[in-house]
Amino acid sequence: MANAKQEALELVFKQPTFVSKVFSQKTILNTISVVSVFVVWALLVHFQVYRFSLLPSPAEVLEWGREWVTTKVFWIDTGMTTARVLVGVTAAYVIGIPLGLMIGWKKVFSDLSFPMLEILRPIPAPAYLPIAILLLPWQEASVAFIPFIDALFPVLLNTIIGVKLIDRDYFRAAQCLGSSPRQIFWHVVLPGALPSISSGCAIGMGIGWMGAVVGEMITGKWGLGYRIWESYILLRYPLIIDGMIAIGILGFASSKLIRYLTIRLVPWRKAITESLDESITK
């Protein structure tokens, strides 16, 4: 009896071995997707197809990149850009989430602010830059203003949608059980919208990186965006691509990080799979 159960368990929860992990279809396809880009690029440059002769080859980029990461400039650039993204995106969270919760929850707020936000939304973030430079006391703030604007709208809209999608019965149940409006906010509106807020935050973080780079290309003396533009002017082409790769990796990693952190805030989303684990192992 016990043996049969053990066997059944092993069937259900066969631990993947290291080898089977490495050779899983997913890993293989993921590897192909990354490697093929570099292969095609190398071939295009090598055979000088069209104007690809102007571009550096992957080998050159690698060589330059290796040297670049050992310099102080690289670390200052990376630090500056990261700081600008973090400041801008955090400001977007701090303003976007509460505002979105109120707009989604109370019709008064929605009627009051939504038309204006809809007009502001299509204006691209760099268009705000001159105003930001005029208004904000120091240049760093105006660079961080671009990732802020860029991240604000996805955070705001996801929060609003998150609230709007909460089932009406949860509000009614909370009222039945004797909640005040304030308690409904903390116990229904906020937790109900959290899954959607969490996606909004991850999307906002990704877009924040784009915004920071654009800002640095226009103004500023440091940062990955500035370095890319400078490399173009100074004909250090391999460094352009190194900068692009650095931004890609950092943006990807920070989005992942936000997802990882926010998933802890919504533990009920995993409840189904976890209890399944439990009921099988018990």
Add this chain to the structure above:
Amino acid sequence: MDNNSLEQNNEGRITIDHVSKVYDPEGANVRALNNCCAEVEPGEFLVLIGPSGCGKTTLLNAIAGFENITEGSIYLDEKIIASPDMNQSPGADRIVVFQNGALFPWKTVLENLIYGPMVQGKMFRDEAVAEVRRIMDKLGLSRSTEDLYPDSLSSGMKRQVEIIRALINNPKVLLLDEPFRALDSMTKSLMHEYLLEVYEITGKTIFFVTHDLEEAVFLADRVIIMTTRPGLIKAIIDVDIPRPRDFHVLATVQFMEFKDRAVKAVREEALKAFEAGDRELA
């Protein structure tokens, strides 16, 4: 809450006095309830039955305080709880168990159960937890479910938790809005027996809305049959089947006779509704 929180009492009389409700979206003037009069005795199990769209949920929502009425008044014991010039005011003296369930998915079973006493400021957390555990034992809900999230419970168990979440607050009446509609028939019959057991133990007034005849006759002291739009009360059937009842009742001649009477009354209405082709209103 004192030790008698689940004892029988003489409270929980609902008086529905000439209640009408007219929905008037853009002058459509839909009469959902027409001059309904009924009285639910303290400690009575009353089932309101009628075809889809006859206004039974509207009546329940009016009692719960989710929707206003346009004529008449509703009393709970001596207190007026609904009239045309009153604001909607749900309260913990009459708690709803919802058709699709409204346990907060972001709270564990225990957090859901202590929610009412906590937000009402009636108890400290420790007291509320102790009270919840006492009632869980009394009403046969295993303590091993305490830390699970609702989505990992079976659909029947979710209803069980929701019924207990309502009873913790010692409401005067329990309003059930087709609570077992979404359950499969096996689970449904188990939940019928469970609800009867809870009813025997607590002696609460129960106002139960359904369109399932067998369910109605099996559970009720009295079955009220509602007509299609305009929703008015057509017939009242006293179900004199002795309590406590269990599933054996379903096979008795007596049960069949009551069911037959109800079928005849409801069939006419169902036919009318069918021919009118109206969509469900609420």
